[in-house]
Amino acid sequence: MSRVHHNIASGFSALSGNLYVLTGALLWSTGGAGIKLISGLSPLAIAGGRSLVCAVFFAALLRGRVMPKGRFSLIAAGALAYAGVVIGFVVSTRFTTAANTIILQYTSLIWVIVLGWLFLKERAQTHEIIAVAIGLAGVVLCAGGGFSLWRSTGVLSLASLGDGLALFSGLCFALTTLALRRLRSAASASEEQPGDYAALVTLFFGNTLAAVVGLPSLLRDLQTPVAGQSVGLWIVAWLGIAQLGGGYWFFQRGLKTTRALSANLISLVEPLLNPLWVALFVGETPSRETTAGGLLILGAIVLTFGLRPRQLK
Numbered sequence: 001m002s003r004v005h006h007n008i009a010s011g012f013s014a015l016s017g018n019l020y021v022l023t024g025a026l027l028w029s030t031g032g033a034g035i036k037l038i039s040g041l042s043p044l045a046i047a048g049g050r051s052l053v054c055a056v057f058f059a060a061l062l063r064g065r066v067m068p069k070g071r072f073s074l075i076a077a078g079a080l081a082y083a084g085v086v087i088g089f090v091v092s093t094r095f096t097t098a099a100n101t102i103i104l105q106y107t108s109l110i111w112v113i114v115l116g117w118l119f120l121k122e123r124a125q126t127h128e129i130i131a132v133a134i135g136l137a138g139v140v141l142c143a144g145g146g147f148s149l150w151r152s153t154g155v156l157s158l159a160s161l162g163d164g165l166a167l168f169s170g171l172c173f174a175l176t177t178l179a180l181r182r183l184r185s186a187a188s189a190s191e192e193q194p195g196d197y198a199a200l201v202t203l204f205f206g207n208t209l210a211a212v213v214g215l216p217s218l219l220r221d222l223q224t225p226v227a228g229q230s231v232g233l234w235i236v237a238w239l240g241i242a243q244l245g246g247g248y249w250f251f252q253r254g255l256k257t258t259r260a261l262s263a264n265l266i267s268l269v270e271p272l273l274n275p276l277w278v279a280l281f282v283g284e285t286p287s288r289e290t291t292a293g294g295l296l297i298l299g300a301i302v303l304t305f306g307l308r309p310r311q312l313k
Contacts, residue, residue, distance in 0.1 A: 016254075016257065017253075017254040017255070017256060017257030017258035018254065018258055018262070018266055019254070020250045020251070020253045020254030020258070021250065021251055021254035021255070021258050021262075021263045021266045021267065022254075022266050022269060023250040023254075024246075024247045024248065024249070024250035024251035024254065024267075025247070025251070025266060025267045025268075025269040025270045026247075026269060026273065027242055027243050027246045027247035027250065028243060028244075028247040028267070028270045029269065029270045029271075029272075029273035029274045029277060030238075030239075030242070030243050030277055031239060031243050031244075031274070032274040032275070032277065032278050033274075033277040033278045033280070033281045033282055034235050034238060034239050034243060035239070036278060036281075036282050037231075037232075037235055037281065037282065038232035038235050038236065039226065039227070039228040039229065039231075039232055040221065040224075040225070040226035040227070040228060040229035040232055041218070041221050041229065041232055041233075041236070042217050042221055043090040043091065044087075044090060044091065044213075044214045044217040044218075045214060045217040045218040045220070045221045046090065046214075046236060046239070047086055047087055047090040047091075047210060047213075047214045048210065048211050048212075048213060048214015048215045048216075048217060048218045049211075049214065049218045049233070049236040049240070050086075050236055050239040050240045050243075050244055051083075051086055051206075051207040051208075051210035051211040051214065051240065051244070052207070052211035052214075052215065052218075052240065053236065053237055053239075053240025053241055053244075053245070054203075054207040054240040054241070054244045054245040054248075055204055055207035055208045055211055056240075057240060057241050057245035058200050058203050058204040058207065058245060058249075059204055061196075061200055061249070062197070062200055062201065062204065066201055066204050066205075067201075068198065068201050069197070069198075070198075071183065071198055074179055074182060074183060074198075075179075075183070075198060075201055075202045075205070076205075077175070077179055078175070078176060078179030078180060078183065078202040078206065079202050079203075079205035079206040079209060080206070080209070081172045081173075081175035081176040081179060081206075082172070082176045082202065082203060082206030082207070082210075083172075083206045083207075083209040083210045083213070084168060084169065084171075084172030084175075085169055085172045085173045085176055086206075086207075086210045086244070087210050087213055087214070088165045088166070088168050088169030088172060089105060089166070089169045091162070091165055092104075092105075092162045092163070092165040092166040092169060095158045095161055095162025095165065104163055104166035104167045104169075104170055105166050105167075105169045105170040105173065106135075106136060106139045106170060106268070106271065107136075107167060107170040107171075108170040108171065108173040108174040108177070108264055109132045109135065109136060109174075109261070109264050109265065110132070110136075111170065111171050111174035111175075112174045112177060112178065112260050112261045112264050113128075113129070113132065113261060115174055115175070115178055116178060116259075116260045116261055119178060119182070120178060120181060120182060120260060122259050122260060122261065124261055127303055128261050128262065128265065130303065131265050131300040131303045132261075132265065132300075134296050134297075134299055134300040134303070135265055135268045135296070135297055135300035135301075137293075137296050138268070138271075138272075138293040138294065138295070138296030138297035138298075138299075138300060139268070139271050139293065139297065140293065141292050141293025141296065173264075174264070176206075177255070177260050177263060177264060178260050179202065180199050180202065180251075180252045180255050181255045181259075181260045181263075183198040183199050183202060184198075184199055184252065184255045184256045185256075196252070196253065199252040199255075200249075200252070203248050203249075203252065207244075251263065251267075265300055265301065266301055268297045268300055268301055269297070269301055271297065272294045272297040272298060272301075275294075
């Protein structure tokens, strides 16, 4: 009987972790509409302002105790990777198409399979590999369009640089996920610090670094006020506190009981819902390809939730 209770408890724990990750992805999905509604700020200024607000948010959660307690190298690596995610994604969107950025960033699923096996010893299960293939196909359909890694002239262009940055952002997202997963696992086995502490410190320093990079652009843009800029700053505050801060808080919390690859698969709800929020608040109607891709992404998420996850240790 005790074993039955243990299995039930493990099942609820895994489901709870999945729901945390899902909530984080739901918050992330509001980013596209929020950014499109902002006027008078450059993408780098938005990234810097959003991360500045988010850094304050995590500092408040930590009650000002932002200095890491051990695991310095892992926290530093996670912070650098996280900064690469938020900066790389925004700059990539500036240089190349949003379609290319979304497609190439979600190559993080492939990176998680490889790096998760190498560093966390989390081998991909058959249903996860199938879900990755379905999810990536859905992302391609949602985004539409082609790639522009090389132009017909053979010269490396800004669009090609943007595509490269999107790939880099996907790698960074995979590294961020793995670092947070490792920190959560280590914290769970330690009584020296709260379970969220190391992960929140990592996110604090990652946002601080991204804010430092984007702050000069933000200050420059604010020197030239334009219509709607004040409303844009309120949207930046939402993006920093809820979309980025709240999203990553739920995401890292879910990693306590959710495998890194499963977390990335559940996160596919972001490109599924992102165009829907854009359609609702901005008026851009999703195409048939986006609808078809969304159904594939939904199938990948259902497959991830529906099958019993491997027990985490």
